[in-house]
Amino acid sequence: MIVKYFETKKFEFNNYNIFLLYGKNEGLQNEVIEKYFLENFDGQLNKYGENEFILSKEIIISEILTKSLFDDEKIIIINRCTDRIVRVIDEILSKTLSGIKIILKTSVLEKKSKLRSLFEKNNQLVTIPFYEDNINELISIIVKFTSKNKINLSRESMNLLVRRSCGDRGNLKKELDKILYFSISNKNINLETVEKLTNLNENYAVNELAEQYLLKSQINISKILNENNYSDDDCILILRTILNKSKRLHFIIKNYNETNNLEEAISNFKPPVFWKEKENVKKQANAWELTDLKEKIYEINEIEALIKSNNKNSLNIVSNFIINH
Numbered sequence: 001m002i003v004k005y006f007e008t009k010k011f012e013f014n015n016y017n018i019f020l021l022y023g024k025n026e027g028l029q030n031e032v033i034e035k036y037f038l039e040n041f042d043g044q045l046n047k048y049g050e051n052e053f054i055l056s057k058e059i060i061i062s063e064i065l066t067k068s069l070f071d072d073e074k075i076i077i078i079n080r081c082t083d084r085i086v087r088v089i090d091e092i093l094s095k096t097l098s099g100i101k102i103i104l105k106t107s108v109l110e111k112k113s114k115l116r117s118l119f120e121k122n123n124q125l126v127t128i129p130f131y132e133d134n135i136n137e138l139i140s141i142i143v144k145f146t147s148k149n150k151i152n153l154s155r156e157s158m159n160l161l162v163r164r165s166c167g168d169r170g171n172l173k174k175e176l177d178k179i180l181y182f183s184i185s186n187k188n189i190n191l192e193t194v195e196k197l198t199n200l201n202e203n204y205a206v207n208e209l210a211e212q213y214l215l216k217s218q219i220n221i222s223k224i225l226n227e228n229n230y231s232d233d234d235c236i237l238i239l240r241t242i243l244n245k246s247k248r249l250h251f252i253i254k255n256y257n258e259t260n261n262l263e264e265a266i267s268n269f270k271p272p273v274f275w276k277e278k279e280n281v282k283k284q285a286n287a288w289e290l291t292d293l294k295e296k297i298y299e300i301n302e303i304e305a306l307i308k309s310n311n312k313n314s315l316n317i318v319s320n321f322i323i324n325h
Helices: 005-010 026-038 050-055 057-065 083-093 114-121 135-149 155-165 169-182 191-197 201-215 218-227 232-259 262-267 275-287 290-309 311-323
Strands: 018-023 044-049 074-079 100-106 125-130
Touching (some): 018 026, 026 074, 026 100, 050 074, 083 100, 135 155, 155 169, 201 232, 218 311, 232 262, 232 290, 290 311
Parallel strands (some): 018 100, 018 125
16 A cells, blocks of 8 residues: 555554555655654664564564563564565564554665565555655755754755755754754854865765766776775765766756756756856766766666665675766
8 A cells, every 4th residue: 555655644554564664765754753653652662674684583573473561562663675575574464463563664666676566555554655855845944943943044055955965854954963063152154164064074075976977087986986985884875976966967968958058057957056066067967968867867776776685795886886887
């Protein structure tokens, strides 16, 4: 059963036991879990990665079905789920669940995903897709934050925060927390301060890697990969940064092809391209054909899904993709 995010306010979560939350907006996923599952919950909460859950499934399922004298309710959260967990869910479906909520979390799932198909077609199961926050939603979060905490941010600073959030309110709120701590001594925060607060060295390296990828600069790509000690956990951030910049570039190139005016095409993009990035964006627009870039966007989505099931080999997969662009 598919439930859209806007339908969650009226949805009867208590009538169901097993849920799949998928999509790029992990921040919004966490908000739904907090609001509809954990608020006023005082039972037993357990969290697992998919591998851990599958390897210990016999013990965990036994614990799920065992009533405790002290915990009448249980919530199980399973992270980074893939098609591998489908058989386990089928097994759990054959059991009688009482006072149990099982929440599966993951990122993008293709339409052909067995996990997604299972949840969409079975009325005992609930799946909620989560899409990237749009610009207006992210700006609204920033405005509420600044108003509540009496912090002054320029529109340019807000636009910078939106770009760095990559469509995920969870990322945005982490950056706003940094600003909140800094604001204890200064409520007027300028653009330069926002740049420094929200651009740690490792994030800068990822951002620069994405820039050089779209510039097709093989020398600089190799240099950045060699100088930075990326881990498997960094791979999702790398892919999403490249994806976000690729979507922006796709919009600009498409507009450029229609108007034959690159400056105008860049100016038409919202949120506005930061002035320091404009020269690179011009070079990127001249380096890519629209059809090639569109294929890369699809490929990035496929690679993100792939490394969810091959997380121990993530860095090699992502590095090969970037080098062989």
